[in-house]
Amino acid sequence: MQKSQEKNSGMAGIVGGLAATLGRILISFFVPVITFLVLWQVFIFLRDSNAPQVVIVLVAIIWGVAGVALLYIVSNWFVEQLPDPWPRRLQPFVYVGPAVVIMGWYLAVPVLRTLILSFKDDIGVKWIGFDNYIFAFTDRIMLETFRNNLLWMIVGTSFSVGLGLLIAVLADRTRFESFYKAIIFTPMAISFVGAGVIWKFVYTYKGEGVGIQEIGLLNAIVLALGGQSQPWLSIPPWNNFFLIVIMIWLQTGYAMVIISSAIKGIPMELLEAARIDGATEIQAFFKITIPYIKGTLITVITTIVIFSLKLFDIVRVMTGGNNGTNVIANEFYLQRFTYGNTGRASAIAIVLLIAVVPVIINNLREFNKDRRAF
Amino acid sequence: MTSGYKTQKITSSIVVNGILILICLVWFLPTLGVFITSLRNSQDIFTSGWWTVFPHKENVPSGEMKIDPSVNVDEPIQIEGITATFEELRQGVTLPDGRMLTWYGNKRTRTVIVTEEEWVGFFFKPLTLENYQSVLSGKEISFTDASGNQIVRKGNNLSDAFLNSIAVAVPATIIPILIAAFAAFGFSWLNFPGRGLIFTMVVAILVVPLQISLVPILQDYTKLNLNGTFLGIWLAHTGFGLPLATYLLFNYMSTLPRDLLEAAYIDGASNFTICTRLILPLSVPALASFAIFQFLWVWNDYLIALVFLGDKSRVVTYALASIVGEKGQDWHLLTSGAFVSMLLPLAVFFALQRFFVRGLLAGSVKG
Numbered sequence: 001m002q003k004s005q006e007k008n009s010g011m012a013g014i015v016g017g018l019a020a021t022l023g024r025i026l027i028s029f030f031v032p033v034i035t036f037l038v039l040w041q042v043f044i045f046l047r048d049s050n051a052p053q054v055v056i057v058l059v060a061i062i063w064g065v066a067g068v069a070l071l072y073i074v075s076n077w078f079v080e081q082l083p084d085p086w087p088r089r090l091q092p093f094v095y096v097g098p099a100v101v102i103m104g105w106y107l108a109v110p111v112l113r114t115l116i117l118s119f120k121d122d123i124g125v126k127w128i129g130f131d132n133y134i135f136a137f138t139d140r141i142m143l144e145t146f147r148n149n150l151l152w153m154i155v156g157t158s159f160s161v162g163l164g165l166l167i168a169v170l171a172d173r174t175r176f177e178s179f180y181k182a183i184i185f186t187p188m189a190i191s192f193v194g195a196g197v198i199w200k201f202v203y204t205y206k207g208e209g210v211g212i213q214e215i216g217l218l219n220a221i222v223l224a225l226g227g228q229s230q231p232w233l234s235i236p237p238w239n240n241f242f243l244i245v246i247m248i249w250l251q252t253g254y255a256m257v258i259i260s261s262a263i264k265g266i267p268m269e270l271l272e273a274a275r276i277d278g279a280t281e282i283q284a285f286f287k288i289t290i291p292y293i294k295g296t297l298i299t300v301i302t303t304i305v306i307f308s309l310k311l312f313d314i315v316r317v318m319t320g321g322n323n324g325t326n327v328i329a330n331e332f333y334l335q336r337f338t339y340g341n342t343g344r345a346s347a348i349a350i351v352l353l354i355a356v357v358p359v360i361i362n363n364l365r366e367f368n369k370d371r372r373a374f
Numbered sequence: 375m376t377s378g379y380k381t382q383k384i385t386s387s388i389v390v391n392g393i394l395i396l397i398c399l400v401w402f403l404p405t406l407g408v409f410i411t412s413l414r415n416s417q418d419i420f421t422s423g424w425w426t427v428f429p430h431k432e433n434v435p436s437g438e439m440k441i442d443p444s445v446n447v448d449e450p451i452q453i454e455g456i457t458a459t460f461e462e463l464r465q466g467v468t469l470p471d472g473r474m475l476t477w478y479g480n481k482r483t484r485t486v487i488v489t490e491e492e493w494v495g496f497f498f499k500p501l502t503l504e505n506y507q508s509v510l511s512g513k514e515i516s517f518t519d520a521s522g523n524q525i526v527r528k529g530n531n532l533s534d535a536f537l538n539s540i541a542v543a544v545p546a547t548i549i550p551i552l553i554a555a556f557a558a559f560g561f562s563w564l565n566f567p568g569r570g571l572i573f574t575m576v577v578a579i580l581v582v583p584l585q586i587s588l589v590p591i592l593q594d595y596t597k598l599n600l601n602g603t604f605l606g607i608w609l610a611h612t613g614f615g616l617p618l619a620t621y622l623l624f625n626y627m628s629t630l631p632r633d634l635l636e637a638a639y640i641d642g643a644s645n646f647t648i649c650t651r652l653i654l655p656l657s658v659p660a661l662a663s664f665a666i667f668q669f670l671w672v673w674n675d676y677l678i679a680l681v682f683l684g685d686k687s688r689v690v691t692y693a694l695a696s697i698v699g700e701k702g703q704d705w706h707l708l709t710s711g712a713f714v715s716m717l718l719p720l721a722v723f724f725a726l727q728r729f730f731v732r733g734l735l736a737g738s739v740k741g
Contacts, residue, residue: 047603053534057541060604064545068552076646091645092566099557099616100572105594106587106613107579113590124593167397170390183398187405189723190716191674193691197698197712198404201411201705215423215705217407249401257731310583313676317695332585337681342589349585356581367577 021083035074039067071098111353118346122339132347142348145328151240152308152327156247160304161297163248164255168263169285171256181260185253192250192313199246200318205231236324243325246314251307255300262296263289302359309355328352412709413501416517419705427501433474433489441484453486505710509697510536517706532714535693539718541604542679542689543672546611547665553612554619555661559649561620562628563635573624580617587613588681595682602686610682611675615668622733626660627653663733666726673719690715 042063046056072094079090121128136142167184171177187195204216206229214220219229233239266289274284290297312329315321321330328348336345410424426432439454441447450457453475458467463477463486478485508515512531516524560566561573591610592601600606630653638648654661676691683689688696694711701707723730 043603043605046605047599053537057537060541061544064604064608065548065552068549072552072556073646080644080646089566092560092564092569095556095560095564095645095649096566096572099553099620102553102609102613103576103579103616103620106591106610107582107584107617108575110587110590111582114586117589163397167394170394173390174387174394176391176394180394180398183401185727186720186723187401189670189674189719190405191676191691191694191719193676193695193698194674194712194715197694197708198408200698201408201709202404204703204705213422215419217403217423217425220423220425249404252401254734257734261731261735306581310585313691316676317698329583329585332588333677336589346589349583349589352583352585356583359581360578363577363580364574367574 025081027081032074032078035070039063039070042067114346114349114353117342118350120343120346122341122343124342128343132343135344136347136351141326141331142328144324145326145331148240148325148327149309149311152244152247152311153305155241156244156251156308157301157304159244159248160251161255161259161301163252164300165259165297167252167256168260169289172260172263181253181256184256187250188253190250192246193317195246195250196314196317199242199249200233203232203242205229205233207231233319233325234323239319239323239325243314243318246318247308247311251304255304258296258300259293262293266292302362306356306359309352408709408712410501411705412505412713413503414505414706415502416505416706419709429493431491431493434492435487436473436490437488438478439475439486439488441486443484447481447484505706506714509707509710509714517704531688532690532693532711535688535690536714536718538683538687539673539689539691541687542607542611542683543669545604546608546615546672547669549608550612550615550619550668551661551665554616554623554664555654555657556649557616557620558623558627559653561624563648563653564645576617576620580621584614584678592681601682602684604687607678607682610678611668611672614678615671619664619668622664623657623660626657630656659729659732662726662729666722666730667733669722670719670730 042059046060046063075094076091079094080087082090117124118132119127119129167180171180174180190198202217203219204214205219206214206216214223214229218232223229232242270288270292271284274288279287310329311327312333315325315327315330316333319325321327321334328351332345332348332352335341335348407424410427411419414424414427441451441453445451447460450459451463453463454469454473456467456469458475460477460481463475466474466476468474472491474489474491476487476489477483478487508517510531510533512534516526561569561576591613595601595606600609634652634656635648638652643651674691676695679689679692680695683692685692694708694715697704697707697711
């Protein structure tokens with residue numbers, strides 16, 4: 001009698017427990033679904049509504065930020081409701097999962113998809129073998145973009161790094177260091193489009209004629225020195241250099257900041273000892289400063305080279321790639337969005353990727369060296 | 375000996391500062407020119423360089439004289455108490471009282487222009503905020519061009535673009551930070567199969583050029599109807615910003631002391647509590663560095679906005695670029711537009727430069 005009662009209560013316990021678990025699972029299923037539905041409704045509102053713009057912007061900001069936070073809280077709560085070994089097993093993926101999925105969708109998988117598209121025709125249907133690559137490596141315009149990108153890489157990088165180094169070294173010796181550095185660094189906050197406008201104004205040209213005043217700084221200086229005003233942005237190949245000046249203007253600040261902090265890391269004793277031994281400033285610079293900051297210099301050079309490889313905005317805004325100023329990234333844009341040729345655009349993107357492969361390999365090697373424990 | 379050393383030191387200091395001031399001038403003048411131009415009257419912009427706003431003496435016409443038909447202009451002419459030939463007058467003759475006489479056109483005009491040196495510049499001709507009103511407005515605007523014609527154009531509605539930029543940049547900064555912070559916590563403090571391999575992938579895609587993604591992602595967006603939506607561009611910026619964000623935050627979080635976390639685990643705190651109450655507050659410097667990075671990057675981005683958002687919700691870079699395309703010579707609109715687009719990033723940049731530099735130094739190369 002007593003035994004069966006015990007058994008009964010045990011049964012009830014199991015049933016109750018089952019019901020509770022079921023309820024929990026049901027709730028934990030519905031909460032995410034409801035959350036998702038609410039977020040989706042707001043998305044539809046944002047996409048289709050004609051509300052005043054300020055309202056849309058506010059809703060958009062709150063929805064976007066709160067939505068992501070909510071998704072984390074809900075999915076974490078959901079996983080914690082599961083029976084025992086599962087929370088511990090699944091939780092890491094709640095944290096890492098969204099990032100991995102998004103990175104996979106936006107960067108990792110596209111490498112393969114673009115590779116596949118690069119072997120197909122302009123609308124991505126028929127396989128056409130290596131035709132797009134033959135275009136990418138032999139077409140006259142592509143060869144021009146290769147030449148120009150090479151110019152950007154060599155001239156742009158060497159001037160940005162050289163000037164950055166010069167300014168960092170010189171400013172280190174003055175009392176107004178932070179003032180000088182702030183002026184050189186500020187262009188980093190300006191968009192390439194904004195920088196384009198600033199420099200377009202420097203290069204602007206009105207042409208010859210009675211009573212015409214040049215309002216561009218460069219032409220005014222040239223005229224004041226007794227020269228002829230010029231349409232600087234339409235004389236190939238020199239127009240490339242005038243565009244590269246903009247990149248130098250933007251990137252020198254970056255090089256300067258990084259190099260400057262490396263220079264500050266050189267032990268004073270080292271330089272003092274060299275000076276006592278009778279080394280001139282120039283000797284000290286080449287024998288101590290440069291070798292000491294070599295690693296930093298390589299990082300800076302790599303970063304700026306990658307930057308100049310992918311450069312798009314400046315050329316797009318200033319010349320649109322006309323007059324012999326086209327670059328790879330602009331040709332990519334033109335192929336995809338102006339001529340609608342997915343295959344060729346994909347092949348060009350793969351060319352860009354191939355160019356950064358050495359950097360990827362180097363990054364991985366450095367990373368493994370740093371973190372053997374992983 | 376000492377004084378020789380001192381002189382040498384002073385000379386080198388002058389040389390060093392001189393070079394730096396010269397470089398800084400080259401760096402600063404283009405922006406100054408655009409800033410000043412944005413504050414000038416539209417007609418002035420077309421007729422004189424921006425440097426003329428600085429006070430300087432200039433010959434300003436103050437009147438003209440007619441030469442009597444009876445005077446033979448082929449011989450030296452008596453005028454205003456001096457004698458000068460036609461050729462001399464063509465070149466301009468200065469009178470003893472400082473006024474200047476210049477013959478206008480050919481001999482038959484018989485007209486001499488009198489100019490006087492006067493101080494001109496912004497002290498004497500006030501600057502204006504009119505250009506900013508024009509470029510911000512979405513309504514019809516009118517201005518005067520070089521030859522004095524009244525021109526009516528549709529405004530560029532940069533105020534709308536400014537709002538759109540905020541709507542894009544704020545979530546496109548916070549969302550990747552949130553996602554990356556959780557991911558970095560997972561990578562640095564939780565154990566799960568495939569951890570090393572997945573993180574190595576993150577490092578590998580750090581410098582992948584984003585052109586790789588544009589074609590396939592655009593196909594997806596067309597299928598999902600995400601083209602031209604805020605959600606679409608937030609996700610795009612999130613996707614392209616995540617590798618760097620995860621990498622930076624991982625580097626920072628993995629250096630936090632292990633004891634701290636163990637103490638929290640022993641006290642019975644859940645992973646979620648530890649992440650949000652302990653790790654995130656401790657990682658504020660790294661979060662701030664990346665936030666500034668990402669904000670400037672998103673605000674200044676043109677390519678992603680051009681591809682994924684397009685004309686539907688113009689952001690400032692897009693709007694500015696289209697002014698360049700449509701009205702390339704309307705410098706009063708271009709210059710004020712450029713300044714509107716720079717306003718917020720410059721403010722953020724100057725206020726939080728310390729964090730920005732720290733982020734740079736943590737080694738940030740973005741694809």
